[in-house]
Amino acid sequence: MTETVLLAHGSGGRLSHDLVRDVFAGRLTNPLLDELDDAAVFALPAGAGRLAFTTDSYVVQPLFFPGGDIGKLAVCGTVNDLAMRGATPLYLSAGFIIEEGFPLADLARIVDSMAGAAREAGVSVVTGDTKIVNRGAADKVFINTAGVGVVPPGVNVGASRVQPGDAVLVSGPVGDHGMAVMTQREGLRFQSLLVSDCAPLNGLVAAMLAAAPGAVHCLRDATRGGLATVLVEVADTSRVGIEVDETAIPVREPVRAACELLGLDPLYVANEGTLVAFCAADAADAVLTAMRAHSYGREAVRIGRTGGEHPGRVALRTALGVRRVLDMLAGEQLPRIC
């Protein structure tokens, strides 16, 4: 076997088969993937309810960063998109676009990382595809994952269920992922203090839903655009106002320092293992207790509530006691963060 990816690895011929066998199939092995057919075919669990289906492409740069890499990200991101609809993630697809000349050892490391994240999340990669493009036609490797999961009967979370008076919770400090990637990319000195929060949140979500059945109205992972963008989206979709206390929002000290240095607002910086939950106010303590008992929710806090004077908008009470309206990002803050 060569040490780098060749165009011929994408031919559909002998080298393609070798690549699938030597790099992908062994690491991600499961009975459905091992069939290596055009599509995976499987029965859903009995009484599975509705299906959830989602996709994301990952173009993060650099590929490896403190706390994760593009492989872990590709699994966690799609698992989380399913979990945010209340679904139990089951199966993933993986599509790789690889630049000719990419080191096979790096590819193997990425696939190992996918396998580890899939194992932790309890999902299987059951179907995949690899395309190789000529040198210069892509930047090293891009990964797309799609995922299917089942939404248990009775579970119904979504922005349209948000009601005035809901509590707004966040599962942990914000901005870790974006700043970890950014400082790694820029080679900044304090990068060692910054670690991505990249994690599969389906276990945390299951614990939250079990703690207060029916009381969790909406879940969002605060990825691109950060916490602020998620709040603006939910307010806009639900037409319910949101009021948030800036001082209640957890931000780690090194993230705050890095943001200050780079002129960024941590509320707009991407997270990959931090969620925002809207739940009935009288269930908030039970949900928070369940979150804090889970390793990915230990620092969960309440940051605000819905309602107020401005339906469809987000008001932030700043540390100085001033109210300002949050908006979406107008430009691009951090390209290729996920």
Add this chain to the structure above:
Amino acid sequence: MTETVLLAHGSGGRLSHDLVRDVFAGRLTNPLLDELDDAAVFALPAGAGRLAFTTDSYVVQPLFFPGGDIGKLAVCGTVNDLAMRGATPLYLSAGFIIEEGFPLADLARIVDSMAGAAREAGVSVVTGDTKIVNRGAADKVFINTAGVGVVPPGVNVGASRVQPGDAVLVSGPVGDHGMAVMTQREGLRFQSLLVSDCAPLNGLVAAMLAAAPGAVHCLRDATRGGLATVLVEVADTSRVGIEVDETAIPVREPVRAACELLGLDPLYVANEGTLVAFCAADAADAVLTAMRAHSYGREAVRIGRTGGEHPGRVALRTALGVRRVLDMLAGEQLPRIC
């Protein structure tokens, strides 16, 4: 709105939302996509049977070619992967990776084309994602589609069901797609005669399965690596020998001429709307009749049979009456053909 894609279109902020609304959502509109949530959630048809799940990324270059473009390809390719397992395709995801500076008008044309192909195939794009990468980090646009479909009870097609004595059918001439893309890319004179066969084959497959229930054992669309690679894969997986008549394999004259000029073997050139079927010999006429009655199977023919002296291998009887064993491509014949 600007006329080209900006990095800020991928920020998750205001411009991302504008892009989704102005370019994607309107063209691909359906109730599930219109929710624009993290994942689409839907009930499956009652008594749906098993689920089929597949993915492919598309990196074809050029993006537009006679008979199709990357958008049509991205829908048809994934629809066909589902159909080849006997599944009724239902829902697709679409993930775009776009280079900064790509013209929005071209993107709109591609999405229009996806919408048209989805309409023809009877599927909906229900979830999606867009990433923008800096100039030079990708070649214009790459698309990933994943698809889910349902396999009706009683339908079971796959390479492991191939038996000695099966008839081998092909739905039409081979090599059209690869040569249409190749000559377009190279600007060859006779390109006007070459048109991709790119098409959704789920309707054709449904007609074949209905014509002879249980008799169709295996279906494969002859994409990357062409007809020869599909035959080698099926022989290898099923451990059944395959004997094919070279003179029976339909190849259009301009494809033959272009292949000769470029030193290519049409049996290894990609197709995007041509399938190979293995079916019980006594049902072959019924299946062929059904194929020929369908617009994508009008030129369907029998090209060989399974069995013979060499289990697991493919023997080609050439025009000169010589037998040669077909193998997979060793190198890369035509990069970025799909």
